[in-house]
Amino acid sequence: MIQLYHVYKSYLKGVHVLEDVSLTVSRGEFAFLVGPSGAGKTTLLKLLFSAESFTDGQVIVNNYNLANIRHKNIPYLRRSIGVVFQDFKLLNNRSVFDNVAITLEILGAGKNDIRRRVTKALKQVGLQYLEDKYPLELSGGEQQRVAIARAVVNNPSILLADEPTGNLDPDLSVEIMNILNDINAMGTTVLVATHDKYLLGKFEKRTIMINKGRVSEPI
Amino acid sequence: MNINQIIYFIKHSLSNIRHSLLVNFVTISTISIAILIFSSFVMIIFNLTNLVSKFEDDVHIVAYLNDDFVSGYENIKKNILKLNGVNRVRYRSKEQALAIFKSSLGKNDRFLDDIPHNPLPASFEIRLENDFKSKAKLKGIASALKTMRIFDDISFGQEWIEHFHNFLNILKVIGTAIGAGFLFAAVFIISNTIKLTIYARRDEIEILKLVGATDGFIKAPFLIEGIIQGFLGAIISIAALYVLYLMFLAKIQALSFVGINSTNMPFLPPKFLALVLLFSVLLGMVGSAMSLGEIIKG
Incomplete structure (x- = not known):
């Protein structure tokens, strides 16, 4: 559950990156956050897992009030959210398996548990046969899927994806969106930031428009 | 964790x-x-x-007896023992002192033969209670010994310690x-x-x-x-x-x-x-x- 009330974000005084943003994404919903480059999509996503602070307003994510969340609680908020980053953020010196396992290692999961759940997540994104490879040995689409597997391996209640198809050709983009759709079908709230109009036509989902830091929804 | x-x-x-x-x-x-x-x-x-x-454990006083005193050692010993802080007293006669000196010289002891009389004084080795080994207390005991007016010299090894x-x-x-x-x-x-x-x-x-x-x-x-x-x-x-x-x-x-x-x-x-x-x-x-x-x- 994501709720924003009159949220403002500015880096310079008077210059708003986000301006009076109010929106709600309900539990189990799938929504696109759509807008041109520089519209504020990434900033908005970053607010939701406390990687950015906001200047004014209220943000509530999974019952955490981010306006006054304590530093020590931020890790627990993040554990309830899976994030697929635009630049993947994979560790090139770790295998695919180990990249996905990071999310479980921080929770103190046992070796067998990690093996079982990572294998399941890699299967979900169709990469189980690549678990011993390193990120630089993979294509862009495969790296993207590793990033998704890492984001979902801990069964988060929310999945945020920032331009998950940004660098991919249309066929691969559809493949990735199908994976996200499947994850949503299992009950995870999914919010995907994109500027890919082709996908919007192909997947009929709720669309939240963002432009120059202001949010609107087509009626 | x-x-x-x-x-x-x-x-x-x-x-x-x-x-x-x-x-x-x-x-x-x-x-x-x-x-x-x-x-x-x-x-x-x-x-x-x-x-x-x-x-420090070994700190003791040696009081060298004036050569005029040739008897009454037991009485002197008793008097020393009465002093506060004194634990044990041992008398060492002139002859014993010379014998110890000789044995410390080893092979070189011959020159002692040329000396007409024994120059070493008799002495009392005075062992103290543990609490009386500080410089101040040693000095106190030494001055008490001096008042007996029978010792030529009183030495104790506290200085160098x-x-x-x-x-x-x-x-x-x-x-x-x-x-x-x-x-x-x-x-x-x-x-x-x-x-x-x-x-x-x-x-x-x-x-x-x-x-x-x-x-x-x-x-x-x-x-x-x-x-x-x-x-x-x-x-x-x-x-x-x-x-x-x-x-x-x-x-x-x-x-x-x-x-x-x-x-x-x-x-x-x-x-x-x-x-x-x-x-x-x-x-x-x-x-x-x-x-x-x-x-x-x-």
Whole structure:
């Protein structure tokens, strides 16, 4: 559950990156956050897992009030959210398996548990046969899927994806969106930031428009 | 924290060390040198303190009897025993004094034959209660003996022990200053090693943060790395100290007249070694902790 009330974000005084943003994404919903480059999509996503602070307003994510969340609680908020980053953020010196396992290692999961759940997540994104490879040995689409597997391996209640198809050709983009759709079908709230109009036509989902830091929804 | 996390921490701190072997080698060497110098001073001071307390146990007064007194020793002895703080009194006659002197001369005692009469005075060796071995108390007893007006001279060995104490204190100050300087350098170097490691692993740290790792989880491997550095540094320095100690003993035992051996100049006792180890581990932790603020930033 994501709720924003009159949220403002500015880096310079008077210059708003986000301006009076109010929106709600309900539990189990799938929504696109759509807008041109520089519209504020990434900033908005970053607010939701406390990687950015906001200047004014209220943000509530999974019952955490981010306006006054304590530093020590931020890790627990993040554990309830899976994030697929635009630049993947994979560790090139770790295998695919180990990249996905990071999310479980921080929770103190046992070796067998990690093996079982990572294998399941890699299967979900169709990469189980690549678990011993390193990120630089993979294509862009495969790296993207590793990033998704890492984001979902801990069964988060929310999945945020920032331009998950940004660098991919249309066929691969559809493949990735199908994976996200499947994850949503299992009950995870999914919010995907994109500027890919082709996908919007192909997947009929709720669309939240963002432009120059202001949010609107087509009626 | 559970056992899986502890395994993770140790695995990753060892991997940190493995990935920057040279930097860790320099760090551990610095710790070893710092701890070696520090523990050398501890050992020297420990042994000298032992030595001086043995001498202090041996502190006694010798009162040399005026040659006019040729009898009544038992009465004099009784009177001395009445003095406050006196434990035991032993009379040594002129003849006994000469015999002891002769035996100390060994083969060279012949010249004594040419001396017409025994020049050595009779004396009383006065042993004291433990509480009466300070300079002030010794002086009190000596002046009480003087009032008897039967002694030519009264000597006690406290003077040089006091000098020795002063020397020991200077040594402690020098040891502390040099030790502190090296320890400061060690902390500085450890903290910089850890900074380098943190820098090399900044991507990993960022990702760990983003997927929900706590500060403690991110910091723990670096703290453990510091602890391992401190531990290895201590082990190496203790081993080096022991080798140096054995070499010193071998050299000094060759000079038989000095009479030093492993009994009267022992190596640091286990309690001290444990303290050195603990101290070094703390040093590693502190050095590492000093850099970990960087992780919280950003």
